[in-house]
Amino acid sequence: MRTAAVLLLAACAGARADSSSAFLPDGGPLRNDSESALAIVRRHCGPCHHSDLPDHKPEAVAVFDTTRADWHLPMTPEQLKKAPGRLRASDLEQRLFGEWVKAELERREAR
Numbered sequence: 001m002r003t004a005a006v007l008l009l010a011a012c013a014g015a016r017a018d019s020s021s022a023f024l025p026d027g028g029p030l031r032n033d034s035e036s037a038l039a040i041v042r043r044h045c046g047p048c049h050h051s052d053l054p055d056h057k058p059e060a061v062a063v064f065d066t067t068r069a070d071w072h073l074p075m076t077p078e079q080l081k082k083a084p085g086r087l088r089a090s091d092l093e094q095r096l097f098g099e100w101v102k103a104e105l106e107r108r109e110a111r
């Protein structure tokens, strides 16, 4: 399972993100907020983490499911910290997603 994920992520790393990766599905600009973080994982973490796709992996959906607006809530802080390392996306997406993860971890600590 882990090997398959590594192989697929390695294959994705070769593909360059096009300019549409700077935008939300509704055309708005990508930011470092949770709506943008969801757009980024929906774009890059399928089909494994998309429970609405036939090729999803139950173990992956158990960690986070991109069909849920609150997709990141079931994740532990350790899992959140690992997430940017699994992302292979444009520099902009990498930066915004990293910023969102950092802020989300701070929000959790403040709770």
Ligand code: HEC
Pocket: 001, 002, 004, 005, 006, 008, 009, 041, 044, 045, 046, 047, 048, 049, 057, 059, 060, 063, 079, 080, 082, 083, 084, 086, 087, 088
């Ligand atoms: C090829 C399928 C696949 C893709 C694509 C994929 N994942 Fe996963 N992911 C899995 C599976 C299966 C698991 C559960 C087993 C494991 O921990 O590796 C998992 C687990 C995880 C975990 C939990 C790791 C832990 O130690 O508990 C994180 C975090 C994660 N994925 C992040 C991501 C992110 C972020 C993306 C997109 C950038 C992504 N994954 C894309 C299959 C995938």
